[in-house]
Amino acid sequence: MTAQPRPVTPTTILARELGEIAALLDADAGVTDELTTRVHRARDLAAGLDPYLDTCTTSESAALATLASRTRSADWRSRDVVSGSGPLEMEMLSGHVEGRFLAFLVHMTRATRVLEIGMFTGYSALAMAEALPAGGEVVACEVDPYVAEFAQSCFADSTAGSAITVHVGPALDTLHRLDGKFDLVFIDADKSGYRGYVEYLLESDLLSDGAVIAVDNTLLQGQPYAPQPSDNGRAIAEFNDYVADDPRVQQVLIPLRDGVTLIRRT
C-alpha cells in the first residue's frame, strides 16, 4: 500500500483539523477540550495566514497605499452598474501582496509592455507600472468610465502613473483595436469573459515570445471545486478546464489570495 503524505502545509493541516472537528461533531461528543483546542487551532491557522503574508512582503509604495485608502473610502454602494460589468466593491482591489507579486512578474519576464484587462481603481496597474523599466508601458482596459477616471486621478499623483494608458470600453472590443506586442497580461475582469480574452490573445499577434498571461480569481472563493457554485464559479471552473485542456499552453494555478493562474505558450 502506498503511504499517504502527512499534512505539512497550512492548508493541508487546516483540512486535517477540520476533518477531526467534523468527526468529533458527527460522534456527538459535545464540546470537549479536544474539540475546543482543534477549533482554535483551525481558526489561528486560517486567520493568521493573510496577515503573515503581509508582514513578510515588501511594503507597498506611498502612491499605492494612498490609492488603496481612497478606494476604501469611496461609496461604491450608490454607484450604478455599468452594462457588461457587475456591481463594484472595494474588495475588487487586488492589494499589497498580489500587487508585489505582479511587480515580481514584471521583473521576472523583463516586461516593457504590459496589458491589463479589468483595472478597477488601478492598484494592479500602478503596481506593475512601478516595476517597469524607463520607457515601459501598461495598457489598461476598463469598462466603467467612473472607475477609469478615479484610477487616472490616482495615477496623476504618482510618477509611475504616467506609464499607464487607459482604454475605456468592453475589453474584447479594445483588444481588437490594440497592436504591438505585450510581454505580460493580467486578466482580472468579468469572469465569463476570461476564455474569450485568452483565446483572442493566443490567436492574435499581441503576445511577445515568452509572454506570460496571469489570470486572477481562478480559485473564485473555492467555488470551482466546492458544491453549488455561483454563475461566476461555474464560469471559472469552465475556464480552468479549458486552459487545462489546451495543448498550446502550460499553466500553474497559484493559491495566492483568490488564486492566480500563470499561462505561457508551450
Ligand SMILES: C[S@@+](CC[C@H](N)C(=O)[O-])C[C@H]1O[C@@H](n2cnc3c(N)ncnc32)[C@H](O)[C@@H]1O
Ligand atoms: C476585480 S476588478 C479589477 C481589480 C484590479 N485589477 C485591481 O487589482 O485593483 C474588475 C474590473 O473589471 C471591470 N470589467 C468588468 N467587465 C469588463 C469588461 N468586459 N471590459 C473591461 N473591464 C471590465 C470592472 O468594471 C472592474 O473594474
